[in-house]
Amino acid sequence: MLSQILFVLGAASAVIGFGFLIGLSQNITIDNELARQAAYNYDSNIIFDKLIISDDKTAALTLSNKGILLFKAIGSRVSVRIISKNNIEKHGEVILFALHDLGFPDFKTRFHNNNNIETLFEEPNLGGAANA
Amino acid sequence: MLDYVPLNLPSPVVWATPFFGFLVITEMLYSKFGKSKTANYEAKDSFASLMMGVGNQIIGFATASLFFAITVFAYKHRMFEIGTGPIVFIVCFFLEDLSFYWFHRISHESRYFWASHIIHHSSQHYNLSTALRQTWTGTLSGGFIFWLPLAFLGFHPAMIGFFSGLSLVYQFWIHTEAIDKMPKWFEAILNTPSHHRVHHAVNPDYLDANYAGVFIIWDKIFGTYVDENENNKPKYGVVTNIATFNPLRIAFHEWFGIFKDITTAKPNHIIGYLFGPPGWSPDGSRKTSKIIKQERIDNKTQT
Known part of the structure; x- marks a missing residue:
């Protein structure tokens, strides 16, 4: 039994090593268009207000229902969650997104040179356009 | 209580492991250097998938005795004495696949079973390494109950385990975008990459479809078959995708x-x-x- 486990483990290690070796690691940067596409793929009925790009890996979109659509780059894909403002804490320029979701770990991010941080805590602009 | 005579059959998954490795590497090369250059591999994602596969095997070895003990118990209370002849083998092959269909369907329709099965759907990529992204909690949460009726009917537990493994091996190759469509007769009877892409997609038109293991006929019989539409390219993952490779x-x-x-x-x-x-x-x-x-x-x- 142990030899079978080692055999499977060895085969898996070889494959993983090979993947990294030929450069299959990809990372994307979230931009306005990507976030917009992800939002519509997530829910075509979402009415959103303002998009705030954080670092390359994070963006937040304020929604007309006072929620926030959070985008996080994961390798070459984007994961999206709707979160409430209760799950966001502001510590100076650092924002903590606490989702309490094992599949979408809590994380902190810094909104570099971005004056729009306060937007996350503002009341929604119902007439807002779907742009950044 | 009836007697139980052990029946030694090989483990298809263990035998197939070298081929899994070889084919994943081949598909990686194809995706990187092939004509289409479909960038459908992400090293960290594949790493996570393979770790899930390794964990599944380790936990599988550890919990095999639980599955085996319960299945043998059912077999000892079997309704019919059907033996282990060639015809029984063939019938078992089809009935195991039917059991898989219902196991798989319920795994999507009930959150208790989905909690184990979601692992397999948690990658936003679709390639051969995704096939190896398997549950760690399937046996412990009782997923094997769907195969117990076969043992009660009189099919030997080793035979059920063998065809269950064979079904997993078959389902490996259908996790690819490198193959578009198989010949029509093949697509009509068997599960194919095209059918299974639909199953892994989160496009609303494709949700809850194509649960088949080996034979796609079960989906056609029970009304869950959906054809892949070339104008509706599958988007892979789950409705609320995870954001972790851990x-x-x-x-x-x-x-x-x-x-x-x-x-x-x-x-x-x-x-x-x-x-x-x-x-x-x-x-x-x-x-x-x-x-x-x-x-x-x-x-x-x-x-």
């Missing part, structure tokens, strides 16, 4: 979600959270696949 988080995130829901729910909502369809909530604030599909139909009607 194998432990992948393995347990839905169980954690269930725990969180039932510990904060009113008593009369616990059953719904546990056994209702994934996305069920008492106030309808979350979306089940049925709701997502209905919204899609409503949108189509409006436009």
Whole structure:
């Protein structure tokens, strides 16, 4: 039994090593268009207000229902969650997104040179356009 | 209680492991250097998938005795004495596949079983390494109950285990975008990459479809078959995608979600959270696949 486990483990290690070796690691940067596409793929009925790009890996979109659509780059894909403002804490320029979701770990991010941080805590602009 | 005579059959999954490795590497090379250059591999994602596969095998070895003991118990109380002849083998092959269909379907329709099966769907990529992204909690959560009727009927536990393994090996090669369509006769009878891409897709038109293991005929019989539409390219993953490559988080995130829901729910909502369809909530604030599909139909009607 142990030899079978080692055999499977060895085969898996070889494959993983090979993947990294030929450069299959990809990372994307979230931009306005990507976030917009992800939002519509997530829910075509979402009415959103303002998009705030954080670092390359994070963006937040304020929604007309006072929620926030959070985008996080994961390798070459984007994961999206709707979160409430209760799950966001502001510590100076650092924002903590606490989702309490094992599949979408809590994380902190810094909104570099971005004056729009306060937007996350503002009341929604119902007439807002779907742009950044 | 009837007698039990051991029957030694090989483990198809262990035998196939070198081929899995070889084919994943081949597909990696194809995706990187092939003509189409379909960038459908992500090293960290494949790493996570392979770790889930390794964990599945290790836990599988550790829990095999549980599965085996319960199945042997059922076999000792079998209804018919059908033996282990060639015809029994052939019948077992089909009935095992039918059992898989229902196991797989319920794994998508009930959150309790979905908590184990979501692991397999948690990658946003679709390639051969995704096939190896397997559950760690399937046996412990009792997924094997779907095969117990076969043992009660009189099929030998080793035979059931053998065909179950063979089905997993068959399903490996269909996790690819490198193959478009197989010949028509093949597509009509057997599960193919095209059919299974639909199954892994989160496009509303494709949700809850193509549960087949080896034979696609079960989906056609039970009304869950959906053809891949070339104008509706599959988007892979789950409705609420995870944002982690950590194998432990992948393995347990839905169980954690269930725990969180039932510990904060009113008593009369616990059953719904546990056994209702994934996305069920008492106030309808979350979306089940049925709701997502209905919204899609409503949108189509409006436009």
